[in-house]
Amino acid sequence: MNPAVGVIALVLVSLATAAIGFYGLRISRTTGDFYVASRTVKPWWNASAIGGEYLSAASFLGVAGLILLSGTDALWFPVGYTAGYLMLLLFVAAPLRRSGAYTIPDFTEARLDSRAVRRVTSAVVVVVGWLYIVPQLHGAALTIRITTGLPAWVGSVAVVVVVCLTVVAGGMRSITFVQAFQFWLKLTALAVPVLFIVFTLAGDGSAAVAPAVVNPTGLAPAGPYQNISLLVALLFGTLGLPHVLVRFYTNPDGHSARRTTLIVLGLLSVFYLFPTAYGLVGRMFAPELARSGQADAVVLLLPGQLIGGTAGDLLSALVVAGAFAAFLSTTSGLVVSLAGVISQDVLGGSVRGFRLAAVVSAVVPLGFAVMTDSLALAGSVGLVFAFTASTVCPVLLLGIWWRGLTDAGAIAGMVTGGVLCGGAMVWGTVLGAAGTPFWLAQPAAWTVPAAFAVMVLVSRGTKHRIPRTMSRVMTRLHTPERPLVTER
Template identity: 65%
Template sequence: MNAGTSLAAIAVVVLSTVLIAVHGLRLSRTTGDFYVASRTVRPWWNASAIGGEYLSAASFLGIAGLIVVSGQDALWFPIGYTAGYLMLLLFVAAPLRRSGAYTLPDFAQTRLGSRVARLVTSVLVVVVGWLYIVPQLHGAALTLGITTGLPGWLGAGLVMTVVCLTVLAGGMRSITFVQAFQFWIKLGALAVPTVFMLLQLGVAGRSPTGNGLAFDLPQAAIGTSGIYGTISLIVALLFGTLGLPHVLVRFYTNPDGPSARRTTAIVLGLLSVFYLFPTVLGVLGRVHLPELATAGNADATVLLLPARIVGGTAGNLLTAVVIGGAFAAFMSTTSGLVVSLAGVMSQDLFGGTVRGFRYSTVLASVIPLLLALGTNTLALAGAIGSVFAFTASTLCPLLLLGIWWRGLTAAGAVAGMLAGAAGCAVSMLAASLLPGLEGFARDLAVQPAAWTVPLAFLVTVVVSLSTAGQSPRTTTAVMARLHAPERVGAAPPRR
C-alpha cells in the first residue's frame, strides 16, 4: 500500500472540505445561519447532509468488519440503522420541525416549561455526542495507521482540527454544504472499488462468495447469543435513532413540516443504496481476508480488500479512493455532532450568541479528542451500538412521549431520562469491570436496551401520572403547534 497515494487522498478530501466551509462562511451572517441555516435547507440537500453525518465510521468501516467476524448476524446493524429512519418519518420528523426549537433542550423546555428538564436534556445530549465522536476518531487513527504507518493519533487530531475549523467558519449553514458533499464522496468511495473488485473477480472466473465459502465460515455472535441479543440490538438501533442529537437538529433546518417528512423519505432511499456496498464488501472480506476475523482488526477490511483482490497500481488507487471516503465519513459525522453540541452548549452556557457558539465549538471538539487519545477500541460498529442503547434509553422517551402524549410532565421526563441513563451506566460498568459474568447476566449487561428502554418509558409514565397536576398551562397550545399542519396551526416562533 502506497503511503504517498493514501496521504494524497486524505489531502484532497481535507482541502475540499475546507474550501466548501469557506464558501459557507460567506453565506453565514445571522444567529439563525449558525444554528439552523435559517431554516431554508431543501429536502434533497438536507437528506444528503443527513446521510453525510449519519453514515459514520461504524457504517463505512464497521459493518463490513462485523460481517467478516459475525456473518449474516451483522446484517441487523444496517437494517436497524435504516429502519430507525422509518420511525423518524412516522413519529418525529414533522412535529419536531413545527416545534420551532433550535435544539433538543429547546424542545424539552418548550414542551415541559421546565429549566430542570432542559438542563438534564442538555447534559445527556452532550454525553451522547461525545460518546459518538470518540469512535469516529478511533476510526481515523486506525485508517491512518494501517494505510500510511504514521502514528494513529495524527489521524484523530487531523479530523478534529478540520472539523473544528469548518464549524467555526459558518456553523450549520457551512456544515450543511460540507456534509452533503461528503455523503456523495462516501457513496462513491465504496461503490467504485466494490464494482471494480466484482468485475476483477468476474474476469478471473472467481466466485465473489468463494462458491459459498463466505456463508460456511464459522461466525462469532455479536456481543451476546440467542434471541435476547437480537431483540435488544434491534430495540437499541430503532429507538436510538430517534434521539441522536446531530440527526434531530437537521429537522430544524427544513422550511416546514412537509419538507421534513420528504427529507426523511429521501434519506431512507439513500441509506438503502449505501448499505448495499459495505454488505458486499463484508462478504468479500470473509472469503479474501478471513484472517481478520481472529486478528482483532476486522474494521480494516474495507481498507485492505482492494490491494488483496486487485493489487498493483489499480489496487493502490482504489485503496486511496476508500481512504478518502473513510476520512469524509469521520469528518462529516464528527462535524454534525460538534455543531449540534455547540448549539446546546452555547444556548445554556454562553447566551446563544454567535461568539458563544464558537466558544462552544472549541469545547465540544477538545474533550472528545482527549477521550479518544486516552482510549483504544477497534470495534467501531459495536461501540456505536452502545451509544444507540444509551440514547434509546434517555432521549427517545422524552421525544416520543413529548410529541404524542399530552400527559407527560417535567418530573416524569427527568425521572425517565435518569432511570434510563442509570440502567445503561450500570450495565456498561458491569460488562467492563466484571469479565467473569456468564450466561444471561452477561447478556443483560452487554446488550441492555431490551430492559433499559422499557424501564425508561415505564418510569416516565408512572411519574408523569403521579404528578399530573404539574403539567404546564401551555401544553394544549404546544401540542396544537406540534400536530396542526402549518397552514392551520400557529406559525412556529422565530428567534
C-alpha cells in the same frame, strides 16, 4: 498499500472539506444561519447532508467488519439504521420541525415549561454527542495507522482540526454544504472499488487469494435476546440522535421534513448494499483479517489485497478518502448540535459563543479518544444508540404524542434510563468482552422499557404538574402553524 497514497487521500479530502466549509462562511451571517441554516435547506440537499452525518465510522467500516466476523447476524445493523429513519418519518420529523426549536433542550423546555428539564436534557445530549464522537476518532486513528503507518493519534487530531475549522467558519450553513458533498464521496468511495472487486472475481478469477470457509472465526451466532435488544437500540436510538434531529429544524416546514426523511430512506438503502458486499467478499476471500483482529479494516484493505498494483492503490486511496469523509461529516454534525446546546445554555446563544462551544465540543472527546483503545466500531456505536434510546427517545416520543407527560416524569425517566444503560456500559467495559453477560452487552431490551415505564408512572403520579401551556404546545406540534419558540 503505498503509505504515500493514504496521506495524499487524507490531505485532498481535508482540503476539499475546508474549502467547502469556507465557502459557507460567505453566506453565514446571522445567528439563524449558524444554528439551523435559517431554516431554508431544501429536501434533497438536506437528505444528502443527513446521509453524510448519519453514515459514520460504524456504517463505513464497522458494518463490513461485523459481517466479516458474524455473517448474517450483523445484517441487523444496516436494517436497524435504516428502519430507524422510518420511525423518524412516522413519529418525529414533522412535529419536531413545527416546534420551531433550535435544539432538543429548546423543545423539551417549551413542551414541559421547565428549566430543570432543559438542564437535564442538555446534559444528556452532551453525553450522547461525546460518546458518539469518540468512535469516529477511533475510526480515524485506525485508518491512519493501517494505511499510512503514521501514529494513530494523527488521524484523531486531523479530524478535530478540520471539523473545528469548518464549524467555526460557518456553523450549520457551512456544514450543510460539507456534509452533502461528503455523502456522495462516501457512496462513490464504497461503490467503485467493490464493483471493481466483483468484476475481477467474476471475470478471470485473478484474486490474490482463493475462496475460504464461510465462517472464518467460528463465532457462535447471536441469540434471540441479543438480536432483539440490538434492534430496539437501533430503532429507538435513531429517534434520539441530536445531530440527526437538529437537521429537521433546518427544513422550511413539516412537509419538507417528511420529504427529507423519505429521501434519506432511499439513500440509506442504497448505501448499505456496499458495506454488506465488502463484508461478504471479505468473509470468503480475506478471512485472515477476522482472525488477526483487523475486521474493521476490511473495507480499507480489500481493494489492495484482491486487485493489487496501481489500480489497487488508487482504489484504496478512494476508500481512504471516503472513510475520512465519514469521520469528518459525522463529527461535524455532532459538534454543531453540541455547540448549539452548550452555547445557548452556557454562553448566551451568540455566534461567538457558538464558535467557542464548537471547539470545546470537539476537544473533550479527542482527549478520551487518545486515552482509550478502539472497540469494534459498529458495536461501540450500537451501545451509544442504546443509551440514546434509553434517555432522549422516551422524552421526545412522549413529549410529542402524550399529553400526560410532566417535567417530573421526564426527568425521572431520563435519569433512570441513563443510569441503567450507562451503568451496563461501564460494567461491561470493566468486565471486558469475554466476561460480560449478554444482558449487559446489549442492555436496550430492558433499559428502554424501564425508561418509558418510569416516565409514564411518575407523570401519572404528578398530574398536577402538567403545564398550562400543554394544549397550545400540542396544537403547534401537530398543525402547520408558526414556530413555538421565538427565533433569536
